Amino acid sequence: MSEDILIARHLVKTYTQRSGRFGFGTTSVKALNDVNINLRAGTTLAVVGESGSGKSTLARCLLQLQPLDSGEVLFLGQDLAKMHASELREVRKNLQMVFQDPFASLNPRMRVGEIVGEGLLIHGLGNAAEQQKKVVAMLKRVGLSEADMQKYPHEFSGGQRQRIGIARALVLHPMVVVCDEPVSALDVSIQAQILLLLKELQQEMALSYIFISHDLRVVRHIADDIVVMYQGQVVEQGKVTDIYNRPQHSYTQNLLAAIPGKKVVNG
Amino acid sequence: MTVDLQIEQPVKAPSLLRLEHVSISSKKMPARLLVNDISFSIEAGKTTCVVGESGSGKSLTALSVMGLLSKQLQLNSGKVLFNDAKLGVLDLTLLNDESLRKLRGEKIAMIFQEPMTSLNPVLTVGYQIGESLATHLGLRGERLKTKIAALLEMVGIAPGRANSYPDELSGGQRQRVMIAMSIACEPRLLIADEPTTALDVTVQAQILTLLDDLKTRMNMGMLFITHDFGVVADIADNVVVMFRGQIVESGTREQVLGKPQHPYTKALLACVPDAEGKKALKPIDYAWLADEEMQTLADEAMQ
Numbered sequence: 201m202s203e204d205i206l207i208a209r210h211l212v213k214t215y216t217q218r219s220g221r222f223g224f225g226t227t228s229v230k231a232l233n234d235v236n237i238n239l240r241a242g243t244t245l246a247v248v249g250e251s252g253s254g255k256s257t258l259a260r261c262l263l264q265l266q267p268l269d270s271g272e273v274l275f276l277g278q279d280l281a282k283m284h285a286s287e288l289r290e291v292r293k294n295l296q297m298v299f300q301d302p303f304a305s306l307n308p309r310m311r312v313g314e315i316v317g318e319g320l321l322i323h324g325l326g327n328a329a330e331q332q333k334k335v336v337a338m339l340k341r342v343g344l345s346e347a348d349m350q351k352y353p354h355e356f357s358g359g360q361r362q363r364i365g366i367a368r369a370l371v372l373h374p375m376v377v378v379c380d381e382p383v384s385a386l387d388v389s390i391q392a393q394i395l396l397l398l399k400e401l402q403q404e405m406a407l408s409y410i411f412i413s414h415d416l417r418v419v420r421h422i423a424d425d426i427v428v429m430y431q432g433q434v435v436e437q438g439k440v441t442d443i444y445n446r447p448q449h450s451y452t453q454n455l456l457a458a459i460p461g462k463k464v465v466n467g
Numbered sequence: 468m469t470v471d472l473q474i475e476q477p478v479k480a481p482s483l484l485r486l487e488h489v490s491i492s493s494k495k496m497p498a499r500l501l502v503n504d505i506s507f508s509i510e511a512g513k514t515t516c517v518v519g520e521s522g523s524g525k526s527l528t529a530l531s532v533m534g535l536l537s538k539q540l541q542l543n544s545g546k547v548l549f550n551d552a553k554l555g556v557l558d559l560t561l562l563n564d565e566s567l568r569k570l571r572g573e574k575i576a577m578i579f580q581e582p583m584t585s586l587n588p589v590l591t592v593g594y595q596i597g598e599s600l601a602t603h604l605g606l607r608g609e610r611l612k613t614k615i616a617a618l619l620e621m622v623g624i625a626p627g628r629a630n631s632y633p634d635e636l637s638g639g640q641r642q643r644v645m646i647a648m649s650i651a652c653e654p655r656l657l658i659a660d661e662p663t664t665a666l667d668v669t670v671q672a673q674i675l676t677l678l679d680d681l682k683t684r685m686n687m688g689m690l691f692i693t694h695d696f697g698v699v700a701d702i703a704d705n706v707v708v709m710f711r712g713q714i715v716e717s718g719t720r721e722q723v724l725g726k727p728q729h730p731y732t733k734a735l736l737a738c739v740p741d742a743e744g745k746k747a748l749k750p751i752d753y754a755w756l757a758d759e760e761m762q763t764l765a766d767e768a769m770q
Contacts (some may be wrong), residue, residue, distance in 0.1 A: 250667040251638070358521075387520045387694050389751035392738035396750055414667055417697065417740040421748050444742070459742045460674035461697025 205408050206239040206262070206376050210270035213254075213261055232255040233432040235271075239376065244402065244409040246423035246440075248416060248455065254432040255412045259380045262410065263295050264288055266415045275376070276352040279380070293323050296369035300381040302361035312364055313349030319372045338371040339364075342397060359390035363397070370401060378410045383418060395422055416459050420444060481550045482508035483688040484532065484656055489545030491527050491536065491712075497508050497543065502527050503712040504545075509705075511655065512687040514682060516699045516720075518735070519709035525692045528709070529658050532690065533577055534559060534567045549575065549656070573603040576649035580661040582641035586633040591631025592644045593619075596651055618647040622677060639670035646677065651684055660692045675702050696739045700724055710731050730755030 213232040218225070231254045239245045247255045260266040262273055264280050273280040276292065283291065299305035306315055313335055320331040322375075336346050342363040353361055362382060369377055379398070383391040399422065402409060413419050419426060419440070426443045428436040430453065436449040447453045491502040502524040509515045517525045530536050532547055547559040551574060555599040558566065571577075579585040587595060593615050600606045601615055616626035622643040633641055641660060649657060659678065663671040679702055682689050691702060697718065699706055708716045708731065716729040725735045732751075737749040 250669055388696070389520050389735060389738050392740070392748050393750045395740075395748060409580060415740075416668065417742050420742055421740045454669060456742070458666070458668040459697065460671065460675070461700035461739075461742075 203241055204238045205241040205276065206237075206410070207274040207276070208235060208237045208258075208262060209272050211235040211258070211261060211267045211273070213257055213266070214269055218368050230432045232261060232268075232271075235429075235432075237432055237434070237437070239408050239410055240425070241375075241408050242402075242406055244411050244422055245425045245427065246411045246413055246419040247427045247429060248419055249429035250414060250455075253429040255414075255429050256380055256461055259297070259378045259427070260408065262269045263292070263297055263378055265297075279377055289322075291318065293325075293454075294375045296372060296374040296377050298362075298365050298369050298379040298382045301385055302358050302365055303353075303385075305365055308353055308360060310351065310352075312344075312351050312353065315353070315364060316349075316367045316371055319368065323372065327373070331443060334371055335367075338367045341401070342367045342370075343393075353452040357390075359384055359394060360395055362386060362390075366394075366397065366401070370405065370407075371450075373405065374407070376408045376410065378412070380412045381414070382411075384413065384415060391418070398422065414443075416455060428455070474712050477724045480598035481548065481556050483511045483550050484578050484690070485507045485546075485548040485550075486528070486532070487546040487548065488527070489531060489547065490543040490701040491524070492543050494538050494541050495539070497541070500543065501540070501712050502531070505707075505709070505712075506545075507705075507714065509656065509688040509690055509718055511659075511688050512683065512686040513681070513701055513704040514691050515705045515707060516693060517709060518693060518696065518699055519589055520735075522711070523709040524711050524712040526660055529577070529660050529690060530658075532658060533571060533575060534562070534564075535577075538547075551662050552655070553613065554629055569603075572599040572654070573652040574631060574654055575656045575658065576652070576654040577658040577660065578645050578649050578662045580664055582638055582665065586641060586643060588633055591630050591632055592636065592753070596629070596644065596648050599648065599651050614651075618651055619644075621650075621681075621740055622647045623673075632653075637670075638666055639674065641717045642666060642674055643668075646674070646681070650685065654687060656688045656690065657682070658692075661694070662691075663698065664693070664695075671698075677723050678702065696724065708735070712758055 211232045212234060215229045215231050216226050216306050217229065222226065235258060245394065247258060249255045261268050268281050275295065279289065280291065316338060317331050317335045320334060322327065333350065339348060344360065344363055356364065386394060395418065401407060411422055423440050426437060426440055427434050430451045436443065436452050443452060447456055486509040487506050488504050489502060490500050490504050492500050503529065512736055515666060517528060519525045531542060536542065542560055544683060549557050549559050551557055566676065568641050594620055596615050597611050600611055606614055615629050619626045624640055624643055649677060663674050666674065675698065693699060703720045706718065706720055707714055708723065716723060716727065716732045734752045738751050
């Protein structure tokens, strides 16, 4: 049993919305309601649920991209929620994120080389030549070329942009990567390539993934453990095989029943 | 590449829709065909799924049926034969805008991928559903209201929601509204362009069941565009697989999914993750392409 690299305890996050006529009233939505998760080092923990279940909020709160109402996020024993901005910045190079939309998450005015190298620059890792070297190596590793450094994001397809997003996250050699629906905007054929790339990189760089997804077919292939979320709460968690073979909660059973393509066995 | 385009063709009644040798290109580059000589048919009460990756020409195919190709594109050749109960077999490519407009919405309807962007945000959903009823069937007043309520009920939304605006509904509900709009005039042919891609799995399952049910009840023919073989397995009667503008394989669902013949179909099936996790995920393999075609593909990828 490997040890836990990231532990979240009793996370609570409430959104307040204006409501009613002219927005004079307010309603609050509990996006996270006492959420507890453990990420084991070197493994993939998938967070599944439908839209509005709080899975993306969880991703953002784990990395402190959004403040929590209460709860603690322990990374190697340190509570990220209590850190000051400067301390947090230091720790962040170990915690990176890959976003869902490869079109929206890359700055259209920056060249790919700048996008991927920006993290190195911010964290002051190495001199310019070393940074350049690292960027090239990383781009090559994700299947792009050195010449691509000079190009802008719009010159790439969706799958290639997602590779750029992955390179940007991994160039810092993080320990934990949070992937927020990294393949849901991609075609099935491209999706398979990206999933396999993520798996290979996990092996090579000893990464731990938090993998947010609503597609249980994808999760089956990439995850070791699963957390099922529904309306801001964790309704079930456990090992992939256990959840797929013996789902306990009725919501998990519904999710599994909704997977398309059960009628015909393909291949 | 040699391509077998034959779909089993019943000799008796003409199909509800038959595409014959349809080719589409952009006006600027007429030599490069985006859809290259495709033929297939759709029968009443049956669903034909067109499957392919982005850029395979599946959406263009759907738009060409509706006569909705963008101005930069042109139909190079081919016929789109629609079998109308009253008017007989019509070639949709020869109709003028006026006659096409009469068919659209009434005989042929379409559902789009994005339920968020295809509804008008400043009109109530009831009004939007009623538009085609008023235009095509001339319904007014109480009769219009009753019909709108009945349609909403049919797609599983409380009739009281007719006064809601699109932003007050969830993604799944909006797609149901789109479906209610499209089936309002009981079309003979429903074209659905990735109608569930933007939705959650649970909602997707509901929408697929709804469409399948409506198809049977109203004996509609359905042209369903998707890139997800899981969805194909759930909903298709016939399957057409497209690759770079051409049909590489077609047949019944059982034939194509159970015993795929073309290497591209096999490769595409292999990269769909299965829920049981029994088979290994394979990246798509183009090894079956001839060398020069591989080169073209690589060149295109570079651009």
